[in-house]
Amino acid sequence: MNFTLKIWRQKNRTDKGKLVTYAVSNIPPDASFLEVLDVLNGDLVRKGEEPVAFDHDCREGICGSCGIMIEGRAHGPNRKAATCELRMRSFPDGDTLTVEPWRARPFPVIKDLVVDRSAFDRIMQAGGYVSVKTGQAPDANAIPVPKHHAEEAMDAAACIGCGACVATCPNGSAMLFVAAKVSQLALLPQGHAERKERVERMLAQMDAEGFGSCSNTYACEAECPKQVSVQHIARLNREFVRATAL
């Protein structure tokens, strides 16, 4: 297969950046999108040009490193898949694809397609945990957890922290990311002692980082590679009301 790629090139944080057009040819349909970037980068290096920088690691959809806007869609056109899981058979032969980094103020571009998502870490540091020291835990079966709660907590915990929700949200909101953690720990008895402080602190940090607010467009759920449901945002809102109004 052959493709034309229009890729965002930006030298560093302060560079203005622009789209540059490249052609790639003889791509097998089973190749992943990132493998196409590998092929392109090999060609560029052989020509003495700088390869395209992009974050990636596990290449099986779990580490959350890759995150690329392809034709304006976070992680490309497929649902339930991160960029690394996307295979070229998903596109028509000869297609032209525009390839851009996540666009959101709290995710500044570092170089080309690489963005700084450390804002997510700082939100987690603000309260995305249960304060239990090593050694303090009771026996694992001491507190029963209803299966449906455990399952729903797992649905939320499946978040890979890739930032597709932010990149796709018209408001650049991180609500789905924050909600996934708040909801997971609100569903489990282990998280209850700190539920009030957790939701307040994580939301305060989210605001401080400059993420926008949620206006229920549900774009985040549609583009989430792990299909984390917006119902968790509803639970986050309940937790917030519970923490502040009650």
Added chain:
Amino acid sequence: MTLDAKIPSGPIEKKWDAHRFNMKLVNPANKRKYTIIVVGTGLAGASAAASLAELGYNVISLCYHESPRRAHSIAAQGGINAPKNYTNDGDSIYRLFYDTVKGGDYRAREANVYRLAQVSGNVIDQCVAQGVPFGREYGGMLDNRSFGGAQVSRTFYARGQTGQQLLLGAYSALSRQINTGKVKYYARRDMLDVIIADGQARGIIARNMVTGELETYLGNAVVLATGGYGNVFYLSTNAKASNATAIWRAYKRGAVFANPCFTQIHPTCIPQSGDFQSKLTLMSESLRNDGRIWVPKKKGDTRNPADIPEEERDYYLERLYPSFGNLVPRDVASRRAKEMCDKGFGVGSTKLAVYLDFADAIKRTGKETIAEKYGNLFDMYHEITAEDPYTTPMRIYPAVHYTMGGLWVDYNLMSNVPGLYVIGEANFSDHGANRLGASALMQGLADGYFILPYTIGDYLATSQFKAVADGHPAVAEAKGATQERIARLLAVKGKRTPDDFHKALGHIMWNKVGMGRNKKGLEEAIQQIAALREEFWKDVNVIGAAGDLNGELERAARIADFLELGELLARDAHHREESCGGHFREEYQTDEGEAQRNDKKFSYVAAWEHTGDGKEPKLHKEPLEFEYVKPSQRSYK
């Protein structure tokens, strides 16, 4: 050099308790006077950094990812073992200990393995308390499943994403300590050298991967939690950035490297489909609980699997191993798959695959039950291959997955370099010559939460520390050497990309140092790797600058180290004239094609010492003694 494992005396079940009592403690008020550098934020690194900070030490945590949560522990799928005996099926600490020593083909230290089994229950408790959403039964209690190589159900799991959930648990504990300020965390830092001053590990040199600046981090001890070296094979289930540089730099500074040839080839991976491929994807071995492995009885049978009638299929694992069947340990399952394909029974377009079939399980339990257990794995398989495993059998083939070898450590997890600790997959660990399923997560977290935090205190309490600052000659020397190395890589300006060399190395490794090894092939490999290394330093093209985000430079530096490590791996495989676990020397097998150990000659840990570039490494032996689990021919029949 004599390698003293420092195994405490006394009966095995009392060793760890006695040792904990005998170790010196650091007064709570004095803990803040010590700084510990933890490199890596996977299960071992994140759990260690968090636990040490909770104790009151100052911790510097670094990783080359943008976030601790990206560490490759995240990709572990199947589960984590602990002998809780919640299933009442006869499990015990002793049984887990026994299974692990036997599963490792009697090439692990008994005392370490026993301790691992002892603390593994605490690991589960800790994770549950952190909010790890393990799978549960309807009554609200934790569910367990059986996992490759075990006849009891002792494996805890969070769907097919157990590693992710455990890592996020450790990451949350680490995040909490970053918030308190006890952990200073640095992202996108690539450790490029270890600083040894006055005979003690006192710091590291790391490259800031955004600015390219070389930075010095100093402390009282250094903990390497930097993972395994499976990417020496190029294609593996490891993440793309997984590398051996941290442990290799330590090796070149005097830490000895143990059992490098003990590599694990995982039996259930999606087969390679072409040369463009950048990595292989694991399909959790839990699939073998319900899937049946088979090949056609007729060689070169190209019929659709659905058109091959039951009597023309060879369920070869069930045939060869009636009592374990499809659940034989990984090394056995991998070797048999290779054997079937080598004999011409392979399936799929490349003929390098066998079927893993769920038709019977779906018939027995229904599609929904299978979807609940393995849904995400089936989706992943479908995404990659465009085939639906609910209706057509999966094609699987073995792939490099885990490295049992690593830096040598004593019972305290300290290398032979004072103050240099190595935990998780980076050390030569507790798995002997073959790791059992669901044991890696157990070991990583046991090391980080419950072993290292105790043992490192003893070292700090009993050592004297001279002041080491930026101007110290050891710091300047390490920094200078790193600078020089980067400059050398950039100066070659040859024609081939770093990846080209990596692929070429992988090709040699897989064909000659892979699942089946022999004397002649290994000798060829040692020569070919040396030649490739020479070629690399003449013809590699590392584009871009040192002072910039430069993926090519990062990769080239790692590949340069793999080109040295690959040779050591082959040398170790060449010297070990026996077969054991994942190390299969074709010359040494039983009449039935099983691995044949030579306990008289090789019941030892092979630890290699670097003696200088271009010189042969020196072999040291730590004899292994088996007081409790008497070595026998492993039988899974």
